[in-house]
Amino acid sequence: MIAAVCAAPKAELHVHIEGTLEPELAFALARRNGVALRWPSSEALRAAYAFDSLQSFLDL
Incomplete structure (x- = not known):
């Protein structure tokens, strides 16, 4: 049983x-789907990913 579980394919579920x-893909997908993002560029979005607290992460 253990060998079967170890040999089974794995997937990320969460x-x-x-x-x-x-960020570049986010902008490409937004452009393709006509969605406006609140950041002016992928560089600005990348800078927003520099979290310094839980609140700054939640504000994203």
Whole structure:
């Protein structure tokens, strides 16, 4: 049983998008879908990812 579990394929079941989505891709997807983002550029969004507290993360 243990060998079967170890050999089975694994999958990530819980991922937060802000931890996986690069700012450039966020802008590309927003542009493709006609969605306005509150940051003027991918550089500004990348800077917003520099969290210094839980509140700054939640404000994102």
